[in-house]
Amino acid sequence: MVNKRRTPGESQAAVFRAAAQEFAERGFEAARVDRIAARARVNKAMLYYHYRSKLELYIEVLRDMLRAVGVRTRAIADGSAPADAKLDAWIAAIVEEAAARPWFPPIMLRELASGAAHIDDATLGMMNAVFLTVRDVITQGQREGTFRDADPLLTYLMILPSILIFFARQRVIVQRKSVHGLAAAAPRDVDEFIRHVQTSARAMLRRHT
Amino acid sequence: MVNKRRTPGESQAAVFRAAAQEFAERGFEAARVDRIAARARVNKAMLYYHYRSKLELYIEVLRDMLRAVGVRTRAIADGSAPADAKLDAWIAAIVEEAAARPWFPPIMLRELASGAAHIDDATLGMMNAVFLTVRDVITQGQREGTFRDADPLLTYLMILPSILIFFARQRVIVQRKSVHGLAAAAPRDVDEFIRHVQTSARAMLRRHT
DNA sequence: GTCTATAAATAGATAGAC
DNA sequence: GTCTATCTATTTATAGAC
Numbered sequence: 001m002v003n004k005r006r007t008p009g010e011s012q013a014a015v016f017r018a019a020a021q022e023f024a025e026r027g028f029e030a031a032r033v034d035r036i037a038a039r040a041r042v043n044k045a046m047l048y049y050h051y052r053s054k055l056e057l058y059i060e061v062l063r064d065m066l067r068a069v070g071v072r073t074r075a076i077a078d079g080s081a082p083a084d085a086k087l088d089a090w091i092a093a094i095v096e097e098a099a100a101r102p103w104f105p106p107i108m109l110r111e112l113a114s115g116a117a118h119i120d121d122a123t124l125g126m127m128n129a130v131f132l133t134v135r136d137v138i139t140q141g142q143r144e145g146t147f148r149d150a151d152p153l154l155t156y157l158m159i160l161p162s163i164l165i166f167f168a169r170q171r172v173i174v175q176r177k178s179v180h181g182l183a184a185a186a187p188r189d190v191d192e193f194i195r196h197v198q199t200s201a202r203a204m205l206r207r208h209t
Numbered sequence: 210m211v212n213k214r215r216t217p218g219e220s221q222a223a224v225f226r227a228a229a230q231e232f233a234e235r236g237f238e239a240a241r242v243d244r245i246a247a248r249a250r251v252n253k254a255m256l257y258y259h260y261r262s263k264l265e266l267y268i269e270v271l272r273d274m275l276r277a278v279g280v281r282t283r284a285i286a287d288g289s290a291p292a293d294a295k296l297d298a299w300i301a302a303i304v305e306e307a308a309a310r311p312w313f314p315p316i317m318l319r320e321l322a323s324g325a326a327h328i329d330d331a332t333l334g335m336m337n338a339v340f341l342t343v344r345d346v347i348t349q350g351q352r353e354g355t356f357r358d359a360d361p362l363l364t365y366l367m368i369l370p371s372i373l374i375f376f377a378r379q380r381v382i383v384q385r386k387s388v389h390g391l392a393a394a395a396p397r398d399v400d401e402f403i404r405h406v407q408t409s410a411r412a413m414l415r416r417h418t
Numbered sequence: 419g420t421c422t423a424t425a426a427a428t429a430g431a432t433a434g435a436c
Numbered sequence: 437g438t439c440t441a442t443c444t445a446t447t448t449a450t451a452g453a454c
């Protein structure tokens with residue numbers, strides 16, 4: 001029998017990961033603390049030893065992913081590349097983040113759908129900061145003359161939701177063969193998807209000939 | 210004192226509307242049957258007189274909106290207009306549906322995020338049928354030579370999610386003035402948004418010069 | 419069709435031993 | 437740090453009078 005004892009912090013990390021998955025699959029309200037503990041293979045009391053409440057645990061998950069996305073976005077925006085290259089890089093980065101943290105798209109989508117109901121101002125600010133940074137990239141391109149004069153928010157809303165839904169969808173469609181015509185909506189290759197979004201974003205922002 | 214008695218079917222309709230709103234704001238799991246009854250100003254037992262369960266009520270709401278969207282989409286696709294005009298019309302139609310049934314975008318988003326967890330095959334089929342119809346329009350345009358050879362699914366995923374999130378977001382942002390830089394993400398005019406999506410969709414599908 | 423009262427199950431959270 | 441047992445509140449749903 002192998003030693004099952006965990007190193008310090010390991011059980012906390014297990015709880016965190018289990019919670020992220022549970023929140024992604026079911027949403028905050030439907031997520032069950034018992035199930036999170038079971039998935040993490042810790043006792044429920046252990047969960048409450050590490051986190052004050054279900055909500056605090058949720059906020060931690062949210063902040064972790066928003067921090068990661070925010071940092072990557074910031075790094076790209078602060079670079080010296082032309083705006084269209086930055087936009088391509090940002091799209092690829094978001095897709096990579098979605099792959100690294102599979103819970104990111106579903107959770108983010110639910111927050112958007114519920115009007116960021118259970119998140120505090122600081123966390124909402126982190127969400128908004130990502131948009132503000134992307135907006136800077138778009139206005140840079142407009143100043144440079146490579147992008148047409150489109151509303152940065154509306155442009156942002158054409159890009160990010162697509163990526164979020166693409167990943168949230170991939171999981172769904174695998175099962176459910178009995179639904180008529182569902183094969184046409186089968187999962188797509190991720191690299192193909194990245195190229196599609198990049199191409200579409202560039203086309204959307206190209207000046208009319 | 211005015212007569213409070215309702216005409217037949219009226220209390221059922223009140224429950225339906227209240228449920229749609231509650232599901233939109235909170236999601237299926239967080240929605241409370243008590244709250245739905247209170248919003249509809251009927252007794253909870255009355256709700257169960259009209260609907261077998263919370264889930265059945267939810268499915269009814271889903272089907273109602275998918276039916277409406279499906280019919281409008283079908284009507285546009287079956288017309289004799291060129292594909293790009295059909296696509297413009299479809300975008301406008303979806304936006305109109307979202308305005309007519311404000312619960313449509315949040316509920317649809319949550320279903321996408323959860324992988325259509327609580328919907329049966331028939332209802333999922335209705336959801337998929339909308340995509341299949343739009344796909345027909347896109348392939349028509351490709352046959353006619355007006356659209357480039359882009360993946361219809363990925364194109365669909367660039368359009369629909371944006372519309373859904375646009376409306377789900379509008380509600381959120383109104384409050385929460387304390388969040389830094391949130392003003393930049395303030396709600397936009399709906400007609401401006403329609404034009405933006407139409408322009409973007411056409412640009413995405415235009416053949417390279 | 420409409421209501422009151424309540425059953426039955428399940429949730430988040432904690433006390434307290436080890 | 438970890439576990440068992442349990443408290444308290446809330447939730448969906450129904451029984452049964454009117």
